[in-house]
Amino acid sequence: MLSKKVLKDIQSLSAKKQRREQGLFLAEGPKIAAELVALMPARVVGIYATQPWIDRNGNLPSSVQSVVEPVTETELQRISQLQTPNEVVLVARQQEAAEPVAGPGITLYLDTIQDPGNFGTIVRIADWFGVRDIVCSGGCADLYNPKVVQSTMGSIARVNVWYDEEETWLDRQRVPVLAAALDGVPLSAVGRPERAILLIGNEGKGLRPGLLARAASTLTIPRVGDAESLNAAVATGIILSHLT
Amino acid sequence: MLSKKVLKDIQSLSAKKQRREQGLFLAEGPKIAAELVALMPARVVGIYATQPWIDRNGNLPSSVQSVVEPVTETELQRISQLQTPNEVVLVARQQEAAEPVAGPGITLYLDTIQDPGNFGTIVRIADWFGVRDIVCSGGCADLYNPKVVQSTMGSIARVNVWYDEEETWLDRQRVPVLAAALDGVPLSAVGRPERAILLIGNEGKGLRPGLLARAASTLTIPRVGDAESLNAAVATGIILSHLT
Numbered sequence: 001m002l003s004k005k006v007l008k009d010i011q012s013l014s015a016k017k018q019r020r021e022q023g024l025f026l027a028e029g030p031k032i033a034a035e036l037v038a039l040m041p042a043r044v045v046g047i048y049a050t051q052p053w054i055d056r057n058g059n060l061p062s063s064v065q066s067v068v069e070p071v072t073e074t075e076l077q078r079i080s081q082l083q084t085p086n087e088v089v090l091v092a093r094q095q096e097a098a099e100p101v102a103g104p105g106i107t108l109y110l111d112t113i114q115d116p117g118n119f120g121t122i123v124r125i126a127d128w129f130g131v132r133d134i135v136c137s138g139g140c141a142d143l144y145n146p147k148v149v150q151s152t153m154g155s156i157a158r159v160n161v162w163y164d165e166e167e168t169w170l171d172r173q174r175v176p177v178l179a180a181a182l183d184g185v186p187l188s189a190v191g192r193p194e195r196a197i198l199l200i201g202n203e204g205k206g207l208r209p210g211l212l213a214r215a216a217s218t219l220t221i222p223r224v225g226d227a228e229s230l231n232a233a234v235a236t237g238i239i240l241s242h243l244t
Numbered sequence: 245m246l247s248k249k250v251l252k253d254i255q256s257l258s259a260k261k262q263r264r265e266q267g268l269f270l271a272e273g274p275k276i277a278a279e280l281v282a283l284m285p286a287r288v289v290g291i292y293a294t295q296p297w298i299d300r301n302g303n304l305p306s307s308v309q310s311v312v313e314p315v316t317e318t319e320l321q322r323i324s325q326l327q328t329p330n331e332v333v334l335v336a337r338q339q340e341a342a343e344p345v346a347g348p349g350i351t352l353y354l355d356t357i358q359d360p361g362n363f364g365t366i367v368r369i370a371d372w373f374g375v376r377d378i379v380c381s382g383g384c385a386d387l388y389n390p391k392v393v394q395s396t397m398g399s400i401a402r403v404n405v406w407y408d409e410e411e412t413w414l415d416r417q418r419v420p421v422l423a424a425a426l427d428g429v430p431l432s433a434v435g436r437p438e439r440a441i442l443l444i445g446n447e448g449k450g451l452r453p454g455l456l457a458r459a460a461s462t463l464t465i466p467r468v469g470d471a472e473s474l475n476a477a478v479a480t481g482i483i484l485s486h487l488t
Contacts, residue, residue, distance in 0.1 A: 121475050128466030155471050224374030227399050231365050234481035241482040
């Protein structure tokens with residue numbers, strides 16, 4: 001049985017402030033648990049799982065330091081952030097993010113991407129297209145929000161996500177800046193750059209004017225039909241598919 | 245004040261069975277409400293809104309038949325499906341879907357797309373790229389699930405979504421069938437077809453073999469990095485961007 005202190009410690013990680021202070025985060029469900037155990041075994045510090053999960057996953061890699069704590073369904077419900085808790089809650093150490101320098105290939109810069117699902121999906125897309133670094137403006141969702149972790153589908157272990165809290169990072173780069181926006185050059189008219197920073201704007205509001213002004217060119221996904229806009233993650237996928 | 249009967253009628257629309265029987269659906273929040281009022285005014289049959297929303301939206305188009313019922317925050321909470329109810333709940337009539345015939349351009353066929361957010365986002369992407377018809381296998385999410393409605397961002401009013409419950413639709417078509425899968429021809433090697441059916445598979449499992457076998461060619465989005473897969477909606481966006 002979990003002690004009150006352990007229950008409280010795990011629950012506290014639903015808050016960003018606590019996650020930052022402790023340098024920890026939560027991941028839930030068998031799929032993401034399996035991915036994090038495989039991809040970052042040394043960073044897994046706690047595994048809280050029901051007996052069926054333990055029966056199926058008895059042999060964890062030896063690099064996983066953490067023991068597996070069996071929990072009852074009731075305990076799982078108390079530590080879970082999900083409406084329908086799902087077998088396992090994992091506690092892992094956050095990765096210290098490094099400030100990237102935009103070099104060969106594409107570096108993504110996200111402006112105020114607030115929707116956790118979109119944010120996590122963008123990390124996954126970046127990983128698919130070989131983008132190693134994502135820089136986030138201060139207003140972006142927290143990478144370690146459980147919904148973001150979930151949506152990255154394991155790519156959180158491979159992509160370096162760094163927060164540009166003071167929004168001065170672009171000033172230090174020496175690489176062409178491209179912006180995704182609604183009134184730019186059609187994608188098909190743009191070649192594959194050897195190196196570039198790609199700015200992606202907020203789901204509803206687009207890029208802030210100060211950022212848009214930094215771009216040497218503005219790219220647009222040609223619209224054939226009538227939808228007003230595309231989801232930010234979908235737009236990022238389409239542009240990266242074209243640029244990489 | 246809303247009567248118990250009205251409260252109950254609205255609440256019942258959270259269930260697919262009730263939505264089908266009554267031919268109605270729910271949409272929530274100022275953004276989607278504004279879109280549906282603008283795009284399908286004659287199909288809006290109920291608007292339940294807090295005073296601030298009514299103050300801002302006093303002048304509805306005359307084609308909206310429904311009166312606006314003022315509701316208190318407490319009533320809104322009772323009729324809302326959202327964790328954080330947001331000013332307005334709208335009840336609208338479902339569109340009678342027509343069985344499409346695959347003709348010029350692209351027709352989408354979705355196999356067991358179950359995640360409501362992905363499904364709605366695919367409807368929105370189809371609308372952006374001028375795809376008029378989507379055919380869904382029986383296992384797809386319900387178009388009128390409130391989360392699907394939300395994710396379509398108004399495109400639900402413009403795209404014809406038809407359910408192929410018996411899964412015999414493909415037999416009746418005379419158009420080349422393409423499939424999105426992980427081990428096909430790279431997208432860049434495929435031209436823009438004049439007409440085609442594009443098969444998109446389930447988020448986790450991909451296309452069922454029986455469907456995959458129907459495809460004349462299989463398309464793959466080249467991977468540069470390490471992610472295992474792409475989100476189904478993102479993949480659909482990238483392929484449609486290439487094919488249209």
